Structure formats: structure tokens, C-alpha cells
Amino acid sequence: MPERNNEFGKYGARGIRGHEAVARRLDALAGFVATPVTARRGLLARLHYLTRSEHARQAARDAGLTVTDDTLKKWLRGRRNPSKRNLERIETAYRTVRRHNVARYLLARLNREGRGTRVEFHPLNQSQVDRPRQRAVEYRTLNVRRWDRIVEAWAEDDERALDDAWVSEAVVDLGSQWGQYEYVTNIGFAA
Incomplete structure (x- = not known):
């Protein structure tokens, strides 16, 4: 151009x-979660967002978060902590899913x-x-x-x-x- x-x-x-x-x-x-994923509160907020429904779980899998349901439960209960690599995957999956969920709403507001x-x-x-x-x-x-x-x-x-x-x-x-x-x-x- x-x-x-x-x-x-x-x-x-x-x-x-x-x-x-x-x-x-x-x-x-x-309106992403402001608390960083490294803090317990930020991690729980992202995990709850990514696991609240089967559709959200599938979107998280599609976005690269491919851990077992058992591992997710342990993370949510605080029995295990995700590795640094999994924290990055959680953040990436959260942002991807959030963008897809908000896109239609933002489009209507902007147009x-x-x-x-x-x-x-x-x-x-x-x-x-x-x-x-x-x-x-x-x-x-x-x-x-x-x-x-x-x-x-x-x-x-x-x-x-x-x-x-x-x-x-x-x-x-x-x-x-x-x-x-x-x-x-x-x-x-x-x-």
C-alpha cells in the first residue's frame, strides 16, 4: 500500500x-480479569471462567488448555499448582475464549x-x-x-x-x- x-x-x-x-x-x-494469573485469585477467576460450562471447556481445549478434568479439580481446590507453562496456557486460553465471547457484543456496540x-x-x-x-x-x-x-x-x-x-x-x-x-x-x- x-x-x-x-x-x-x-x-x-x-x-x-x-x-x-x-x-x-x-x-x-x-474487561479481562485484572488480577494476574500467578495470584491464586486470578488463577481461580480464569479457571472458573474456562470451566463453567461444557461449551467453555471445549473452547478452552481448542485454545490450547489440554489437561485432564482431575487436574483441573485439583487446581481449583488448591491441592496442586499449575506449572509456569500451564499458567501461560491458562492465560492464553482465557484471553482467547474471552475475546470470542465478547466479540459479538463489542461489534454491536461499536457499529x-x-x-x-x-x-x-x-x-x-x-x-x-x-x-x-x-x-x-x-x-x-x-x-x-x-x-x-x-x-x-x-x-x-x-x-x-x-x-x-x-x-x-x-x-x-x-x-x-x-x-x-x-x-x-x-x-x-x-x-
Whole structure:
């Protein structure tokens, strides 16, 4: 695509890719358990979420948590503690299942029956860039009406698809200088 940055940060600009900022915001809207999985409370919250129904158990298995029911019971009762590798699997499975469960709800909130959601683009930080090399980039807002591909890519945790969806569904609508908003300090929206 035109205007893609190949050497971002070469002259000292700082920021993150726009789709990463969107993923962070969607994660915040998803409402993950705040307590870390290494704490007993965080572990129990995730295990209860992943084992509350047969559908949730199957989704956890599909997401990579393949331990026996007996082992799960021992973890829940506190008789055994998961290994570090299993803690990572629990966290990954929890986030995957939570994203899939919340995606439809978030999609309805963001699309708002075709009205869309107002998105704020906070430009990249150029404070470390020499004055002659700085771009004139300003704070912009845009109403994004098509969130389907964006939320689907986020729910699948597919970074490449999320980047493509974010650029094609939102950023190009900023006009001819959309490439200036490929990297940002923050993307803000409320749903």
C-alpha cells in the first residue's frame, strides 16, 4: 500500500502502530480479569471462567488448555499448582475464549446500528525529531462505521489481519495523508 512507513523512528519519532493501539483499547473494553494469573485469585477467576460450562471447556481445549478434568479439580481446590507453562496456557486460553465471547457484543456496540463510533487519532510523538524533519501531524477524529473485520481479526488474535482491516476500514478514510496515522501515540474510542 502507498504511504506505508518502512523506517519508522529513523529520525527519533516515537509511537505504536495504529492496529496495536486499537487492540489495546478493545482489550480494555473486553474487561479481562485484572488480577494476574500467578495470584491464586486470578488463577481461580480464569479457571472458573474456562470451566463453567461444557461449551467453555471445549473452547478452552481448542485454545490450547489440554489437561485432564482431575487436574483441573485439583487446581481449583488448591491441592496442586499449575506449572509456569500451564499458567501461560491458562492465560492464553482465557484471553482467547474471552475475546470470542465478547466479540459479538463489542461489534454491536461499536457499529451502533450503522451509526458507528467516533475514533480519536493521537499523532505520533515527534519531540525527539529535529525541527526540519518534523511532519505537520495533528489530532484527528473520524467516525468508523464498519467494525466487522476489525473486531473479527482482534477476536482471532491475528495481528496481520487486524492491521489490514484497520488500515482499509478506518485509516484510509482520513484522506490522502492517511499514512501519517499509521503510527500513533494513542487511539481513543468509547463504546
